[in-house]
Amino acid sequence: MSTKNSPPGTLSPQLSRRHFLQASSALVALPFFTTPGHAASESVEPVAQEKGTERVVHTCSTFDCGGKCDIRAHVQDGVVTRISTRPDDALDPQMPVMRACVRGRGYRKFVYHPDRLKYPMKRVGKRGEGKFERISWDEATTLIADKLKSITAKYGPASRYMHVGTATSGGTFSGNAMAQRLLNMTGGYLASYHSVSMGNTAAATPYTYGIAASGNSLDTLLDTKLVILWGHNPTETIFGHTNHFFQQMKQNGTRFIIVDPRYSDTVSSLADQWIPLLPTTDNALMDAMMYVIITEKLHDEAFIRRHTLGFDEDSMPAGVPENESLVAYLTGAKDGVRKTPEWAERITHVPAQTIRQLARDYANTKPAALIQGWGPQRHNCGERTARGSTLLATITGNVGIKGGWAAGYGGCANRKFCVGPEMPDNPVKAQISVMNWMQAADDASKVTPQDGLKGAEKLESNIRLLFSLAGNYLTNQNPDLRQAARLLEDESKIEFIVASDLFMTPSAKYADLLLPETSFMERWNIGETWGTGSYLVLSEKLIEPEFERRSDYQWLREVAAKLGIEKEFSQGRDEKAWIEHIWEQTRLAMPDENLPDFATLQKTRQHLFKSEPYIAFEDNIRDPENHPFPTPSGKIEIFSQRLYDMHHPEIPALSHYVPAHEGPEDPLSEKYPLQMITWKGKNRANSTQYANPWLQEVQTQKLWINPQDAEKRGIRQGDEVRIHNDRGVSIVPAEVTPRIIPGVVAMQAGAWWQPDAQGVDRGGCANVLSSARITALAKGNSHQTMLVEVAKA
Known part of the structure; x- marks a missing residue:
């Protein structure tokens, strides 16, 4: 069978489904996609090579995906016959453009799918x-x-x-x-x-630093000794060129600790230590870490004295009552509760000794980077979690230095964008x-x-x-x-x-x-990156719309x-x-x-963009007199007067643990005892590409449940299970696995809602179960926070 005679949507002889799936597995195993021994090419490759009647066009997708990976579309007689990617030796190490991931490899099947809409x-x-x-x-x-x-x-x-x-x-x-x-x-x-x-963390981070963008360029981390990835899963989300640098750091000896309720592919590929915790309890773990760091005098006192507001009673703004500082909170001066690792263990289910060791490792390793993903801030406590990470980075002196990370939002302020089309003012x-x-x-x-x-x-x-x-x-x-x-x-x-x-x-x-x-x-565009990526790619119209x-x-x-x-x-x-x-x-x-x-x-x-290595807040730390932080005090605000004046119990002036709605301490957990979370998988971006049959085979929709929870409910591997709460019901197969901790179940986000005649979802769409509750500060989404029960269907 020749490619020319293959109908749109059929598998090309150059790429069978079996070979596509094999390639998918290889991409998971090798997240940064380079081959040892090849020198990086500094030259620019030709745009399109003529091979008989075939054009090979370097392009990228403009879907909701931040990698802007290198796609080589093979176009013959007005049809994209297959997709390849950049050669291994065509890598610019200063700003690596990622090779096509499993999603990128599957675009042809998506574009030529017979079920695409055809007419208005x-x-x-x-x-x-x-x-x-x-x-x-x-x-x-x-x-x-x-x-x-x-x-x-x-x-x-x-x-x-x-x-x-x-x-x-x-x-x-x-x-x-x-x-x-x-x-x-x-x-x-x-x-x-x-x-x-990421709206919750973007709204919360400025209450510490004055602005949201708090991330460095990843090339500043190559010599970092310790990285803590807190709810960050770049191996599966395939987040730009992040994996390239993380793998390079791994080879350089960087130690990775990953805090996540789920043993993700990132844990599998990077982690030296996995620390699982109950969702929504992140701040309790952070509080106990800060307690250990401060009581064992591991904090950076000189950094704190020079650059911060609200660490202890001597550094509080005028007019605030006593015992509102960070030290007062952690030592229980106001509420009588010392935020010890034992206190946090009861809340988080992380062993107290693990908390102590995590705190000591982070404080004693210079420099260290605590990098928070966007998953934790999609809870109704997400704003507190985002700010909590900034407090940890601050008291250890990891802000504004090479190899450190200011935590919080994590976007990089040195990114470059196109200007976009001119937009008239909105009269409304x-x-x-x-x-x-x-x-x-x-x-x-x-x-x-x-x-x-x-x-x-x-x-x-x-x-x-x-x-x-x-x-x-x-x-x-x-x-x-x-x-x-x-x-x-x-x-x-x-x-x-x-x-x-x-x-x-x-x-x-x-x-x-x-x-x-x-x-x-089928259209023209320019692709732009996320994260700390800094490049633009022309996305050319390759074929005429059918x-x-x-x-x-x-x-x-x-x-x-x-x-x-x-x-x-x-x-x-x-x-x-x-x-x-x-x-x-x-x-x-x-x-x-x-x-x-x-x-x-x-x-x-x-x-x-050949940008110099970028470190967030470097000037503010190097020369605070001439470069104050853009906060009301000009300092890093551990205590935020602006939040204090809101008088809202869910928006503490010190970001600390407050039991979450539908968290493990909610009385509703008596009826619905399992916390459910979702994750972004490697085979689709949100719900985009759900209809791609190749990518449905890459990762099937299942509910992850721990063997202990499954045994209590008589559930075995592959059983159809009924996930339910007061908002809805979804039925999917069970994946009984120790890769999710007891008390928590998980399902990949973005599956299409498929209600049956009774309204029961048969597609594994988690949003029939999630809550529309808005967060207190950002007025944002908290759809990761949901209590459910699971039964054999």
Whole structure:
């Protein structure tokens, strides 16, 4: 069988399913994907090589994935026949671009999947039934234009809402951005804030340091003696080029300790020690570590005296009552409870001696890096956990030094981005947290400044028109999604929903108008990295869309024409022209970076920023008089007066342990005794690529349960189990494994919701069980905090 005659979506003879799965296993075993003995190449590879009629194009995806790994698309006769990746010897060690991971290797099967949406469609059944009829693009864009006019005229522009859509957030140009541009040019819309991924820690970290970005570039850690990864799982999430540096550090002798309730692949590949704890008890472990460090005089006293506020009673701000300092809290001066390792053991289930040794190792190893992942901050105590890690880094003097890490948010301030398309101001000044959208759709009067409303005292209207572009949040990633489904089914609430996607996702079934989007292979973009990555990759249009698929920008441009603003909206640019414009504007904004012109970029394909090693807060520590921290005191604030003045029990001025709602100390645990957590797996980014059959075979959806908990419930390996609480039920097979600790169960995040006739989920979608409770400080998501019971189905 020749490749040329293979129908789209079939396996290429160059890459069978068996070989794909074998490659997947190899990628897990070798997280940073280099071959010993090959020298790094400093030269730029040719863009595309002609091999007969085949082009090999260096590109990247622009899905919600931060690696921007090196994809080599083999294009022949207008078809991508296979995907390879960069050669082993084409690595720039100063800013390594990752070889294609298991997701990257599977993109061709995803793009050519026969179940992709093909035509614009209008709903004909009830919302959620998934019944649609095909219509023309002219009908679709006319309907959108007419609804924009009529709903805006009736309720005002604040009735229009753009929902979270992250599946294109890896690129500088997206339908979401251009839809916002269109809405701003026609009166505005109700905007949202807060990142579901890391918004809680980004909101909490500035109360210690004044700003959120608190991470170094990873090349500053190569000589670090100890790294503590706290709820950080880069081997499975494949987080940019992180694994390259971590593996290099491992070879250099760095010791890795991993704190996580689950024995993840990161534990397997990196850890010298695994310390499991009960979810939501992180602050108790941190408190006990600080108790040991301070009572054994292992803290960096000179650093603390020079740079911090609130360590002890002598360093407290004026006017605060006594016994509010860190030392007073840890020694029980106010509440009579010393925060000893024995105290923490009862809460965390981590042995007291393990806590002592962890504290001593961290304090005595110079330098050391405590790097926190984003999983712990997705609990309703996540803001406290984020700040707790900054206090540990501070009292050990690991802030602002090479080889250390300031903890907290961990984003790197030296990253470079494209400027993006020009965005007119939004005339609607009110903003809601993304966690408020259901309230705003149900009864806008429920959304107050105390609940997260910004820029206004009240909302002018309920949400009446909703765009969900490149997003599966509505009824899949949304916490308590059954509540969301009930709201969406009520057509007296939101009157018109436009969804654009590649597949008939669970969220797409709730659209009134469903549009077939293009994949990254079918449009132009520029890929941008996450984490501490610092490079840009051209994502070229490789193939023409099949059937009647259009990019969001194409149909938005047609809507703009029917609203009479096409000229102003598009500025006469097609998609490629916008990418060229954005690149040239970025060149002007970064004159010192020597970015090539766009014509050259089409040959070089990528630009690596040759940044110097970056250490967060280095200037603040080196010269505090001329570089004070951007906090009210100009110092690192162990005690935050701003938080103290909020008088909120869940937002302590000192970040310390407070029992979490639906945590192990909640009375609800009598009814639902198991804490459930989720993790981001290697085979998909959130729910993107769930429909890829190759990647479903890479990792099947199961519930991890400890043998002790399984035995109590009569559950054996492979049994169908019923996971339930008051919010919902999900049935999946059981994975009985000691890789999850007793009292905790775990399931991979992002599986599609598949309710049966009784409403029971059969897809393993954890969000039928998760809570829509918002966090106290950031007004963010806490969907990792959920109590459940498990029984044999």
